[in-house]
Amino acid sequence: MNVGIIGAGFVGLTLATILGSRGYNTTLMDSNLDKINKIKNGILPFYEPKLKTFLQKALKHSLNLTTDSKYIVNNCKIIFVTVGTPTLIDGKSNLSHIKKVVGSIALNLKKTKNRPIIVIKSTVVPGTSEIIKQTLEKKLGKKSGVGFGLITNPEFLSEGSAVNDTLNPHVIVIGGIEKKFINIMKKFYQGFHKKNIPIITTNPQTAEMIKYANNSFLATKISFINQLANISQQLPGVNIDDVAKTIGLDPRIGIPFLKAGPGYGGSCLPKDINAFITFSTQLGYHPALLKMVKKTNEEQIMSIFSQIKKILGKIREKQITILGLSFKEDSDDIRESVSIKLIQLLLNAKAHIVVHDPLAIKNTKEIFKNKILYAKSIHESLEKSECVVIMTPWRQYKQLSDKDFQIMKKPIVIDTRRLLINKNLSVDYYATGVGK
């Protein structure tokens, strides 16, 4: 079966690569020529563990790359749409990329007899599928439009584990109106996944809602545990990780996403919570809980900043090291990373900043240019600093010990992820969520 994918980001490239490596005749299209050329040459436009090996295999087998959707619309039975849906300034989800893609699919559909199933994988607010359907029908004229399929199939992968999540998703959601197309997609996934993965079939608007419900709950868990961490920090001896681990054992709660820290970031949770709050408000419903989840998250990085100020007394002219820039480990993605927000706050307070990250330096340079120093090693980043803040839980930072901090002008360690909590450091050590 010929499969087309439009949008070569984390979601689209991962899916295309895995399908291609498995022998599916896959064509990946992106409007960014530079990106397409890189991928053609086996170069990943971003870091994602394991993806390079799969890409090399896919390129040898059956992955084609293009900047033109014509071939896909003419030849593919299934077309996955995986373009970005960022938020607009007013908080609404920006559907312009989706609309552009749908427009060009419609244009090409007019000239072909092929009637593919268009599968929307991008995260879109409830009701978007209906808008897409009407747009397609309008552009095609009722008669010629008959026959194409439209399915909403939200994606749940996480950056840093995108390959594993694509190979072994916890669920597959297929939202559609026509049974025929739902069944084709069901068969497609059953053929692709050897294991029994739960497949939920529903209508498009419920499928769209499921994705926002999922991310809203994950963000709620993070803000909840961060609030508990802030309370715990006021209580000598209380350790938030023991609290989280224990409540997580209650099957009604569950352990994942109960890791206290500096707040959530990345390309999904902040934008999806924002879009969902705006969407709900427009419906006339005030989503009080979600608004507090968002506010709690925004306040969390402010509370780390206040903690630094309180510990250092004065920030102006002091050299501070930030360990970790990506929004999570095993990623070079700094979109909405709280490290970037903290650096900006510290720069506003006239601190001198030195940063280290195993992968995200290049992306960070695009934001801060020469306003901060970029260290090549952890050792170099600590030299002459008066405080170090551990932000991203990279495994390299877990190896640090007392002697690594001796090179600092003043060894003050603020560990927002509690990576070094069990090391009994003799330096001045503060762990987020642990009362001192």
Ligand SMILES: NC(=O)c1ccc[n+]([C@@H]2O[C@H](COP(=O)([O-])OP(=O)(O)OC[C@H]3O[C@@H](n4cnc5c(N)ncnc54)[C@H](O)[C@@H]3O)[C@@H](O)[C@H]2O)c1
């Ligand atoms: N990244 C994640 O972890 C993740 C997880 C689940 C769901 N999602 C959702 O999946 C969607 C894609 O996310 P992503 O992180 O892969 O996005 P991304 O920003 O990494 O990539 C999107 C790609 O689409 C391309 N594009 C934009 N307009 C185009 C057009 N008109 N024609 C062809 N290509 C076009 C861009 O050049 C880019 O390469 C979003 O809706 C996102 O919310 C993302």
